[in-house]
Amino acid sequence: MDTLALIISIIGCINWGLVGICQFDLVAWLFGGQDAIFSRIIYTVVGLAGLWLITLLFRRAKRMDGE
Numbered sequence: 641m642d643t644l645a646l647i648i649s650i651i652g653c654i655n656w657g658l659v660g661i662c663q664f665d666l667v668a669w670l671f672g673g674q675d676a677i678f679s680r681i682i683y684t685v686v687g688l689a690g691l692w693l694i695t696l697l698f699r700r701a702k703r704m705d706g707e
Contacts, residue, residue, distance in 0.1 A: 642696055645689040652686035 658664045671679040 641692065645692040645696075648686055648689035649693055652690070655686075 655666050658666050665674065667679050667682050668674045668676070671682065673679060
């Protein structure tokens with residue numbers, strides 16, 4: 641699950657990079673605009689993947705402390 645969340649987050653980061661540098665939203669372009677239901681699903685999945693990765697930070701911190 642961690643690997644899948646990381647891949648999804650990387651894709652989301654690339655999309656945000658394109659928005660910031662080129663003002664081009666690849667997800668919206670591929671799936672019919674920002675308001676299209678499939679685009680919104682993609683945005684939601686990327687957000688959930690990011691939330692999942694927050695737990696990875698805490699799990700890694702526990703391993704480093706020896707717990």
